[in-house]
Amino acid sequence: MKKIKILGPGCPKCKATHQNVLKALESLQLDADVQKVEDMEEMLKYDVMTTPVLLIDETIHIKGRVAQVSEIKELLKQ
Numbered sequence: 001m002k003k004i005k006i007l008g009p010g011c012p013k014c015k016a017t018h019q020n021v022l023k024a025l026e027s028l029q030l031d032a033d034v035q036k037v038e039d040m041e042e043m044l045k046y047d048v049m050t051t052p053v054l055l056i057d058e059t060i061h062i063k064g065r066v067a068q069v070s071e072i073k074e075l076l077k078q
Contacts, residue, residue, distance in 0.1 A: 002032040002076060003058065007043045008051035014038075016066045017052040024072035032076075 004021055008014025018036055025032055037043060046053065050064035054072070061067075061075050 002030070002056055004032050004034045005037050005053075005055040005058075006035070007037045007046060007048065007053035007055065009040070010036075010038050011051065013066050014052040017054060017062075020067055020069045021054070021072055023069045024076060027069070028073055028076055030076060 006014060006018045006021065008017070014036070018034075021032075021034060025034070043051070043053075046055070046060065048060065048063055052063070052066065053060055054062040054067045054075075056075055062071070
């Protein structure tokens with residue numbers, strides 16, 4: 001099972017990325033452990049300065065912009 005984290009303070013872009021992750025998972029009929037990380041100390045552990053950040057299995061794939069459903073689906077297929 002994939003582990004997905006969305007790092008961000010709860011801004012509209014972070015919420016949109018979270019929704020797009022859920023849509024991509026539903027479209028692919030995949031289960032995943034999806035976590036929203038809004039704690040600043042936890043986010044600092046990943047050494048990122050711009051949000052939102054999309055991590056899949058602890059690897060940063062997209063940061064600083066909303067991840068689109070189509071690109072999330074491609075990342076999940078890898």
